[in-house]
Structures are given as structure tokens and as C-alpha cells.
Amino acid sequence: MRIRSRSIAALFVVSAIAGACGSSAAPAPTAAPTAAPTAAPTAATSTAPTAAPTAAGLGTATSDAALCTAPTAPAGTTLTVSSYGGAYQKAQRTGWFEPYAKATGVTFVENEESANATIKSQVESGQVTWDLVDVGNDFGLAGNAPLLEKLDYNVIAGNEVIPGFASDYRVADITYGVVLAYRTDLNKGVPQGWADFFDLAKFPGKRGIYDYSAGGVFEIALMADGVAPKDLYPLDIPRAIKKLDTIKDSIVWWPGGAKSQELIGSGEVSMALMWNGRAWSAKNVDNKPVAIQWNQQLLTADFWVIPKGTPNKEAAMNFLAWTICKQNNAAPSDSIPYGPTNTLAKANPAKAPELAATNVNATTAYFNDQWLVDNAKMLDDQFNAWKTK
Amino acid sequence: MTAPAKVNGRAGRKRGPLVTPWSWLVGPLLIVLIVAFLVPMWLMVVRSVTDPPGAGLANYQEFFNSEADLRVLGNTFYIAAISTIACLLIGYPYAYLMAIVPQRVAGILLIFVLVPFWSSLLVRTFAWEVILRDVGLINTTLKGLGLIDQPLPLIRNTFSVILGMTQILLPFMVMPLYTVMQRIDPELTRAAANLGAPPAKAFRRVFLPLSYPGVTAGCLLVFVLALGFYITPTILGSARETMISRFIADQIQQRVNWGLGTAMAVVLMVLTFICLAIASRFVKLRDVYGALGDES
Numbered sequence: 001m002r003i004r005s006r007s008i009a010a011l012f013v014v015s016a017i018a019g020a021c022g023s024s025a026a027p028a029p030t031a032a033p034t035a036a037p038t039a040a041p042t043a044a045t046s047t048a049p050t051a052a053p054t055a056a057g058l059g060t061a062t063s064d065a066a067l068c069t070a071p072t073a074p075a076g077t078t079l080t081v082s083s084y085g086g087a088y089q090k091a092q093r094t095g096w097f098e099p100y101a102k103a104t105g106v107t108f109v110e111n112e113e114s115a116n117a118t119i120k121s122q123v124e125s126g127q128v129t130w131d132l133v134d135v136g137n138d139f140g141l142a143g144n145a146p147l148l149e150k151l152d153y154n155v156i157a158g159n160e161v162i163p164g165f166a167s168d169y170r171v172a173d174i175t176y177g178v179v180l181a182y183r184t185d186l187n188k189g190v191p192q193g194w195a196d197f198f199d200l201a202k203f204p205g206k207r208g209i210y211d212y213s214a215g216g217v218f219e220i221a222l223m224a225d226g227v228a229p230k231d232l233y234p235l236d237i238p239r240a241i242k243k244l245d246t247i248k249d250s251i252v253w254w255p256g257g258a259k260s261q262e263l264i265g266s267g268e269v270s271m272a273l274m275w276n277g278r279a280w281s282a283k284n285v286d287n288k289p290v291a292i293q294w295n296q297q298l299l300t301a302d303f304w305v306i307p308k309g310t311p312n313k314e315a316a317m318n319f320l321a322w323t324i325c326k327q328n329n330a331a332p333s334d335s336i337p338y339g340p341t342n343t344l345a346k347a348n349p350a351k352a353p354e355l356a357a358t359n360v361n362a363t364t365a366y367f368n369d370q371w372l373v374d375n376a377k378m379l380d381d382q383f384n385a386w387k388t389k
Numbered sequence: 390m391t392a393p394a395k396v397n398g399r400a401g402r403k404r405g406p407l408v409t410p411w412s413w414l415v416g417p418l419l420i421v422l423i424v425a426f427l428v429p430m431w432l433m434v435v436r437s438v439t440d441p442p443g444a445g446l447a448n449y450q451e452f453f454n455s456e457a458d459l460r461v462l463g464n465t466f467y468i469a470a471i472s473t474i475a476c477l478l479i480g481y482p483y484a485y486l487m488a489i490v491p492q493r494v495a496g497i498l499l500i501f502v503l504v505p506f507w508s509s510l511l512v513r514t515f516a517w518e519v520i521l522r523d524v525g526l527i528n529t530t531l532k533g534l535g536l537i538d539q540p541l542p543l544i545r546n547t548f549s550v551i552l553g554m555t556q557i558l559l560p561f562m563v564m565p566l567y568t569v570m571q572r573i574d575p576e577l578t579r580a581a582a583n584l585g586a587p588p589a590k591a592f593r594r595v596f597l598p599l600s601y602p603g604v605t606a607g608c609l610l611v612f613v614l615a616l617g618f619y620i621t622p623t624i625l626g627s628a629r630e631t632m633i634s635r636f637i638a639d640q641i642q643q644r645v646n647w648g649l650g651t652a653m654a655v656v657l658m659v660l661t662f663i664c665l666a667i668a669s670r671f672v673k674l675r676d677v678y679g680a681l682g683d684e685s
Contacts, residue, residue, distance in 0.1 A: 116645045206523075211628075212643075252545065255623055266524050354446070374643060377451065384457035384636070387628035388464070 006024070022186030058166060061122040061151025063344060067155065067318060068325030073104040077315045078318050083134040083265060085112030085334055087281070092134070092173075095331030096323050106315065119307050123147045128216055128309045131316040137369050138214060138307045138376075140170025148304040156321040162344045162357075164366070165292050165301050172301035172341040173323055174332060178216045180293040181279035186270040193296040193363065194224035197271055198247055205270025208263045211253035213383035214271055216298050217244070223296050229365035234375075252386075264290050276356050280337045294359035301341060430658075433651045440648035450650035458636065458653070464659070465633045467608070468550060468622065469615035473562075475555040477604065480562035484603070487563075488570035506560040514621045517553045518544065521625070550626040554618055561614060562607040569603030570596075582587045594598075605672040618660055633657055 081097065083089040089112055097108045105134040111130065116139045122128045123146075140148065158166040165172035178373040182191050185315055187203050196203055197220065209217050219232055221240035244251075251270050254260040261278040263269045272279075276297070282290040304320050306313060318328075329345035332338060339346055339357030352358045372379065437448055452458050483502070487495045505513060520526045523540040529557060531537045573596060581591035619634035633653060640650030 115642055120645050120647070140643075144645075145625045211623075253628060262537075266522075268523055334587050376646075377649075380639075380644075381457050383632070384461065384628075385455075387462055388457055388631055389629075 007242040011285055020262050021043060031196050050107060058158035058161075059156065059323065059342040060155045061153060061159075063160060063326040063342070065155075065157075065325075068157075068327055070106050071100065071322050073315055073318065075105065077105075077312065078107045078109055079131045079315055079319055080109040080111060080129055081127070081132045081134075081313055082111035082114040082130045084114050088277070088338070090125055091263070091334070091338070092334035092371070093333035094335055096328065099328070099331070100319055100322060119147055119305070123308050126309065128307045128311070130307055131310045131312045132320060133305050133307060134173060134302050135170070135305050136302060137300050137367060138373055140167070140303050141370055142168070143373060144305075147308055149308050149310070149317075151306070151320070152317050156324050157326070157342065158193075158324075159303055160326060160344050161324065162301075162302075162341055162343055165303075165341055168307045170303035171324060172230070173304045175301045175341050175355075175357045176338045176385050177276040177359070178210075178298040178300060179274060179276045179279060179356070180220075180271060181264055181276075181282070181290055182271045182293060183264065183269075184289040184291050184347055186267060190291075191271060191293055193293065194220045195226075197273070198224040198243060200247060200250060200350065203271065206250045206252050206268060207247055208252050208254050208272030208274065209271040210260070210329055211255050213379040214367070214376070216367070217383070218379075219367070220273055220296075223365060229296075229363065232365060233368040233371050235371075235379075237379075241382070241386050261286070264288070273313060276354075277337050278370045280354055294356075295361070296363045296365060297356060298365050298367055299356055299358065299360060421587050427595060434655055436477070436647055437651040437655050438648075440651070444648050448648045449656070450651055451649060452656060458633075462633050462656070462660075463630070463634060464631065465616060465657075466664075468547070468554070468630065468632065469612050470549075470619075471551055471616045472554040472558060473608050473612045475551055475573055476558050476562040477608060479555065480559055480566055481600075483559075484566035484570050485565050488573070489569050489575075495571075502560050502563050505556070510557060511620065513557060514553055514624050517549065517556070517625055519547050521552075544625060547626070547630055548623045551629045553621045553625045557618075557621065558611045558614060561610045565606035565610065566600065566603040569606070570600055572583040573599045592669070601672070605668070609668060613661060616657065 045183060074099040074260055081092075083092055089110065093108075093110070097110070100106060101108055114134050116135060119130065119135075119139075122130060132286075145168070150168055151166075151171060153159075153166075156171060157181075159173060161171060162175070165175070180194065180197055183205075186205055189203070191197060197207060209215075218235050218237060218240040222232055222236060223229070225239060225243045227236075227239075250320060252263060254263055254272070257275055257278045259275045260272055261282045264272045264274065264279065265282045265286045267288075276292060279290055279292050283287045305321070306316050306320065310316060324342055325344075326342045326344035329342040330340040330347040332357055333340060333347045335350050337351065337354035337356075339355035341357075347355055347358065394538070423682055438444055438446065439479070440448075483498070487498045490498070521544040522528070523542075523544070525544070527543060528540040532540070577599070578591050578595050581595045582588065586594065616632075617634050619632045619638060622630045622632045634657070637650050637653045637657070640646045640653065646652075
């Protein structure tokens with residue numbers, strides 16, 4: 001006797017449901033922690049920035065305020081913080097959430113799925129549950145104003161933050177570098193910068209690049225072609241594409257941080273455009289022969305934003321200010337090589353050499369977040385048109 | 390030989406009236422379907438023309454003006470079609486085998502099809518990556534055996550994408566096919582042999598046409614599912630294998646440009662409906678629903 005078709009159908013339907021639940025739980029890893037490089041200060045010099053602060057002015061708060069050394073919060077306060085999970089959020093937890101909770105009695109509820117779209121849907125539906133969100137550099141600019149609370153720079157020490165990394169609706173909480181990471185065993189010699197990244201004759205092998213039009217792909221092509229960091233914007237896309245065509249068939253696109261770490265770790269690529277934290281992990285956690293070339297890095301940051309309409313606005317603002325204070329700002333860099341954003345903050349000397357902020361030199365470039373966001377569609381179109389040809 | 394009794398144009402059991410005292414049982418499902426499915430779909434269509442406010446057809450214009458978007462859209466249908474054909478070529482013999490072996494063996498074959506189905510899509514896709522990549526299982530084995538010098542380009546191309554998608558979609562092809570096949574009376578094929586047809590001809594003239602409802606059901610199911618894939622093509626393919634759902638996800642999640650994202654989604658949805666409409670010219674869609682578990 002054959003298996004009855006009814007039982008087949010029932011089994012199939014149950015499997016389909018189970019399978020659908022399983023597969024839908026796998027979102028596309030487009031934005032990993034500290035994804036989407038943001039624009040940099042508009043004056044893209046790498047020395048102590050002299051760029052003018054934003055139009056809003058950066059207030060009067062300093063790190064000498066009592067808020068920084070002896071913070072307080074009303075009893076029973078709960079703060080919901082959303083970040084990117086993993087080692088990144090763990091470093092924020094040990095560096096910021098736990099000490100602050102100990103000092104003030106605030107209870108932290110953590111979320112690990114920070115996403116721009118979630119902020120938008122929360123604010124639009126009027127049900128804001130996140131008090132503080134860590135976002136990438138493509139969010140928090142003037143265009144997102146309807147979704148965010150204006151930051152209070154009479155409480156936050158904005159004038160101590162690296163210029164350009166604090167504005168009306170967002171302030172940088174950690175800096176990181178988009179760097180050239182390379183395999184020491186697969187490359188003869190040390191690549192000196194992006195020109196070597198594009199030199200397949202001298203350094204054969206595949207190249208890993210972040211699969212995002214605003215991820216640095218055009219910037220590094222221009223720098224490899226000889227453009228100075230301060231002249232990067234507005235991006236000369238045709239020129240960048242011409243340069244990228246020289247390595248097009250050797251490019252392996254990575255959609256998220258974990259993938260980039262794996263690509264360089266497995267040796268499938270001999271050089272990669274990567275976030276410095278991931279390169280550090282490939283070397284120190286996975287024990288692979290990976291090194292970082294700090295020349296011509298793109299220094300950028302992740303930012304704190306406060307969704308509009310959150311019931312705990314003041315508590316969130318105070319905690320945010322506390323993390324920016326020079327005494328507290330560098331705390332996460334003890335566990336993860338992501339740097340302080342307060343120019344007066346001192347990172348652990350043992351960890352300082354691993355931080356992007358410490359490795360800034362005359363060749364360091366910055367993203368122009370505003371330009372990248374304003375031209376997002378054009379960038380996406382050009383990038384996709386070239387990539388899919 | 391008399392034909393089996395036909396009611397409402399279909400052989401088989403007699404169907405009852407539409408409304409019975411038990412009809413209300415459909416109610417809860419209908420409500421869930423409307424609230425959780427139809428309403429959000431409508432809202433999505435509305436948003437595509439109202440975000441940003443006053444957009445009208447601007448989002449659609451933006452989409453159709455973009456050379457890259459259109460190329461990727463075409464590519465999506467192309468890859469979905471190839472995947473469907475691949476699934477059919479592999480799934481049909483497998484289902485046929487399941488239909489002719491003893492029941493216990495068929496049960497084991499069924500488990501082989503279903504078990505991968507129950508594991509995570511992401512895990513299976515990454516497993517393919519580990520097997521196919523330049524430093525992966527196949528290449529290091531072949532290199533170790535001295536058969537090749539340079540790694541074979543098995544990954545980051547259309548081949549690996551089709552391979553990954555076919556493996557994931559195969560159960561959706563095999564199940565409807567098997568359901569239909571094992572209801573086909575083996576006496577019919579034997580009768581054809583009795584009348585002098587060689588095995589191949591008996592198969593082609595008797596079995597194959599009777600299995601068409603299963604083929605249609607499987608192909609439609611696989612095709613529509615394949616259109617929505619983007620994780621597997623992203624991981625296993627190169628930029629040339631990008632599928633439109635990836636763009637939709639980027640616009641919704643990263644760019645937070647919901648107007649454009651929903652417009653793209655609406656375009657995909659409409660095109661899919663058009664495909665189904667075209668398919669319905671060639672096959673009775675009612676047969677498809679019958680293939681998915683009618684009473685035998």
C-alpha cells in the first residue's frame with residue numbers, strides 16, 4: 001500500500017511551516033555592527049580637526065560636570081538600549097552599561113538588533129520602546145530629524161568630541177577605521193596603501209570589499225588613483241569605477257563584518273577593505289596571520305541617537321552624556337579595538353595601538369556622511385549598475 | 390473500459406454544497422489571512438505611492454529609470470526560471486523513484502528529502518560555501534590528489550547560486566510531484582504495455598501526461614519561492630547574481646527608504662501575478678491545487 005496522499009500533504013504542510021519559520025529567521029546580514037560608514041567631518045584633514053562645529057552649536061557642557069563623575073537617576077529607571085550585539089555590545093556592556101547601572105541603579109534592557117528601519121517603524125507607530133540606539137554613520141543626519149530627539153549639548157560634552165562627529169541628532173560613541181587588512185603569509189611585502197590594494201601584479205590574489213555603495217569602495221579607488229583625502233568629495237564616480245575595473249574580477253564582496261573576518265581568515269582573499277575591529281579579531285581571536293595597514297584608513301564612527309517620543313528621554317540623555325564624558329568614553333576599548341570619540345579621553349595604553357583613533361596620520365581620510373546620504377540613490381544606482389554588468 | 394464517474398468535471402469523489410453548517414470553521418483562517426496578509430499587502434501598495442508624502446508614481450519612476458534595478462529584476466526571473474528547471478530535472482526522477490519502490494523504501498526516500506528541509510537555510514547555504522570555495526572541500530581534495538593546480542571556480546557564479554537554490558527548493562518540487570505520481574494507477578501503464586507499447590512509450594504517453602498537475606504545482610511553487618530568494622544568491626554568487634529582493638531589503642532596512650522599497654516589492658508582486666496568469670492559460674490552476682493533497 002502506498003503512503004496516503006493526505007498524510008503526505010499533512011507532512012508537507014507541517015514541514016513547510018517549520019521550514020518557513022527557520023528560513024525567515026535569517027535576515028540578510030547587510031548591516032553588521034558598525035555598518036555603513038558615515039560621512040566624516042567635512043574638513044577631511046586628519047590632524048586635529050579644525051572644522052567648524054555644526055550649525056546647532058555644541059553647547060556648554062564639559063566633562064567636569066557632576067553628571068560625569070557622580071551620575072544619578074530616579075529610582076526604578078529602566079533604559080532600553082539597542083546595539084549590534086556580539087563582541088561589540090559586550091564591550092559596551094562591560095564598559096558602560098554595567099558601571100552606570102552600578103553607579104545609578106538604572107536597569108538596562110538590551111536589544112541586539114539595532115536597525116534604522118526599526119526606529120522608523122517605532123516612531124511612526126507611536127510605540128517607542130527603544131530609549132537609546134547605536135546606529136551606523138548613515139543615520140542621524142538632518143534628514144532623519146522627524147524620527148529623533150534633538151540632543152541636549154548643555155548636558156553632553158559635544159565640544160570635546162572629534163569635530164564633525166557630533167551634531168544635532170547624533171553623537172559618535174565609538175570610532176573605528178575602514179582599513180586595508182592583509183595576509184602576512186600570502187603577500188610578498190607589505191602593502192603601503194590603497195594603490196597597492198589595486199596592484200594585482202605586485203600583490204596577486206583576491207580582494208575583499210564591503211558590498212555597500214557608501215562603504216568606502218569608491219573612496220579607496222580614488223585614493224588609490226592619487227586623490228588626496230581632502231579632495232575626495234564630491235566623489236568622482238566615473239574615475240573610481242575606472243580604477244575599480246582594473247581589479248573587478250578579483251573582488252569578493254562581503255555583506256557583513258563576520259563574513260569579512262572569515263574571508264581574510266580563510267585566505268580566500270589576500271587583502272581586504274575591512275573594519276579594523278574585524279581585522280583585529282581575525283588576528284587575535286582566530287589566530288590568523290592578518291595585519292592592518294593604517295595608512296589611508298577612513299576614520300568613521302557609530303552614533304548614539306534617541307528615538308523621538310521615548311518616555312525615558314531625560315534618563316537616556318543623561319546616560320548618553322555620561323558615555324561621552326572623557327572619564328568614561330574610552331571604557332569599551334578595553335575589550336574591543338574601537339576607539340574613543342572624546343578627544344580628551346585616554347584609552348588604556350595597552351590597547352591604544354590597536355585603535356583607529358590612535359593611528360590617525362596625515363593620510364587618514366574621512367567619509368562625508370551628509371554627501372553620501374544626499375546622493376544615496378545615485379551612489380546605489382552607479383554601484384549596482386557597475387557591479388552587475 | 391468505462392471512465393470513472395465524473396462530478397463537476399473531475400474524476401473522484403463527489404463534492405458537497407459550498408455552504409454547510411460547518412462553513413464557519415473557515416472564519417478564523419479567513420480573518421487571519423485578511424488581517425495578517427491582505428491588509429499589510431494593501432498598506433504596502435499605499436505606502437509605495439505616499440512615501441515620501443505626495444510621491445505618486447515617483448518611486449516607480451525612480452525604479453524604472455534605474456538601469457541596474459531593471460537588470461537585476463530581469464536577472465531575478467532568469468535565475469528563478471533556471472532553478473525551477475533544475476529542480477524539475479532532479480526532482481522528477483526522484484519522485485518517480487519514490488512512487489515505484491515499496492512503501493518502506495519510499496518512506497526513507499521521503500525522509501532524505503525532508504530532513505535538509507528542516508535545517509536552517511543559512512546553515513545549508515554556508516555549508517555549500519565551505520564545500521565549493523577556492524579553499525573549500527572540493528578544491529583542496531582535488532589539489533591534494535594532484536588533479537588540479539589552480540582552484541576550480543565553483544563559487545561566486547551562476548552555477549553555485551543555482552546549485553544552492555536547487556538544493557533548498559527541491560522538497561517543494563518533489564512533494565507535489567510525488568503526491569500526484571503515487572495516485573497514478575500503475576494498471577494504466579501496464580495496460581499500455583499490454584497493448585504493445587514499449588516501456589519508454591508507455592511512460593511518455595500514459596504516465597507523463599498524468600503527472601502534469603504535479604509538474605505544474607511543483608514548478609509554480611518553486612518559481613514563486615525562488616523569486617523571493619536573496620540570501621543564498623548573496624552568499625554563493627557574485628554581484629552579477631544579485632536578486633531584486635536584496636535591493637528591496639536594502640531599501641527597507643538600511644536606507645529606510647520605504648517608498649522605494651515598497652514600490653520595488655509591488656513591481657515584483659505584480660510581475661509574479663502576471664506569470665501566474667500566463668501559466669493559467671496553459672494549465673488549469675485548479676489541477677494544481679488538486680495536486681497539493683486532494684483525496685485519492
